[in-house]
Amino acid sequence: MRDFLKFSPAVSCGLINADSVYPNGSTDLIAEVADSYFRDWASQIDRFVQQFVLQRDSRREDEMETCVEPCQLCGVGNLQKFEIPNSSVLWVCRDCELYQYGEIVDEQAYAGDYHSGYEVHRRGKIRTARIRLNRIRSRLNLSSRPRVLDVGCSIGATLEAARQIGWDAVGVDVSQDAVDYCCQRDLSAQKVDGLRLPFPDNEFDVVVNWHVIEHVADVQATLAEWHRVIRPGGMLVMETPDAASPRVRKRGASYRKFWAPEHTYTFTYQNLKRFIERAGLTVERTPMLGSLFNFNPLLGGYAALYQSYHGLRRLLGIQKAFQIFARKKVMDSATPLLASANPCLDEKVA
Ligand SMILES: [Zn+2]
Numbered sequence: 001m002r003d004f005l006k007f008s009p010a011v012s013c014g015l016i017n018a019d020s021v022y023p024n025g026s027t028d029l030i031a032e033v034a035d036s037y038f039r040d041w042a043s044q045i046d047r048f049v050q051q052f053v054l055q056r057d058s059r060r061e062d063e064m065e066t067c068v069e070p071c072q073l074c075g076v077g078n079l080q081k082f083e084i085p086n087s088s089v090l091w092v093c094r095d096c097e098l099y100q101y102g103e104i105v106d107e108q109a110y111a112g113d114y115h116s117g118y119e120v121h122r123r124g125k126i127r128t129a130r131i132r133l134n135r136i137r138s139r140l141n142l143s144s145r146p147r148v149l150d151v152g153c154s155i156g157a158t159l160e161a162a163r164q165i166g167w168d169a170v171g172v173d174v175s176q177d178a179v180d181y182c183c184q185r186d187l188s189a190q191k192v193d194g195l196r197l198p199f200p201d202n203e204f205d206v207v208v209n210w211h212v213i214e215h216v217a218d219v220q221a222t223l224a225e226w227h228r229v230i231r232p233g234g235m236l237v238m239e240t241p242d243a244a245s246p247r248v249r250k251r252g253a254s255y256r257k258f259w260a261p262e263h264t265y266t267f268t269y270q271n272l273k274r275f276i277e278r279a280g281l282t283v284e285r286t287p288m289l290g291s292l293f294n295f296n297p298l299l300g301g302y303a304a305l306y307q308s309y310h311g312l313r314r315l316l317g318i319q320k321a322f323q324i325f326a327r328k329k330v331m332d333s334a335t336p337l338l339a340s341a342n343p344c345l346d347e348k349v350a
Contacts, residue, residue, distance in 0.1 A: 088261040099266035110175040129161035146205040152212035156182035202231040214263045223279035232330040244268040246317045281326035
């Protein structure tokens with residue numbers, strides 16, 4: 001049976017799984033064909049692979065330990081212990097495949113050297129950030145200068161890229177070192193201590209975060225707070241490690257490089273989508289290329305190659321992270337705004 005998993009890239013993430021192909025940046029044509037012909041039975045196969053992996057991993061343990069807490073998404077107690085050797089422990093839900101209840105690390109874990117490795121690649125990161133922002137711009141229908149918040153801004157690559165293309169960008173990070181680094185480069189960044197963002201409601205056209213959501217203490221409360229600061233019709237765009245990636249499913253807990261000890265969660269596209277929708281946003285198709293005419297020819301060519309390469313990797317099921325694009329609903333003007341519509345946060349503060 002293990003050999004079956006060798007084929008799981010094509011099965012669970014590639015040619016026949018609409019739910020994986022559709023959101024992860026394939027062309028519209030492929031997404032629509034996959035959508036029409038394969039959605040139902042492909043998701044059943046994906047579900048089968050998920051169940052097979054969970055059962056296989058539970059057989060590796062002599063006795064199955066269960067968690068007293070319920071699944072944070074399903075609300076029922078069907079969690080299985082998932083122990084990364086010499087590292088951390090997570091609990092995976094056998095229904096929705098959400099990895100959760102990882103140990104919450106002190107923010108000191110993100111101080112000092114945590115971001116220094118990124119500095120070497122800063123130029124490349126700025127270039128990548130420009131490509132990402134350009135894809136987001138293709139979804140915004142903006143008439144004026146957009147205002148963007150980068151949560152977990154680190155060394156400010158996204159802030160720098162936003163400045164280069166004329167966006168108004170603000171970053172927040174739990175690391176004072178990262179914030180100082182940004183401020184030294186005249187980028188707007190603020191330190192935050194936790195969940196609450198120091199901004200009024202409906203402040204931003206876009207909230208972005210790259211590999212941040214898997215670190216937070218409470219995913220639902222965090223999404224509610226991000227939702228609060230996005231304007232109606234604005235976007236939330238994020239990228240996070242993919243627990244449904246075939247290589248991750250195949251290697252399980254032994255894939256040490258994938259399971260960082262500071263991750264409190266690891267998501268699949270499907271379970272993160274459910275969290276986002278619960279927070280009041282609508283998940284949209286991830287654009288493949290975005291508009292390329294905003295670049296000079298050289299960078300435009302690079303952007304097309306870069307995104308095609310990553311799109312192909314997603315189709316083949318060898319990408320280990322996914323992106324998700326969501327939009328805040330445009331509410332009736334009579335609807336009360338969100339200051340009081342964040343029950344998760346109110347609970348925390350109380
Ligand atoms: Zn669950």
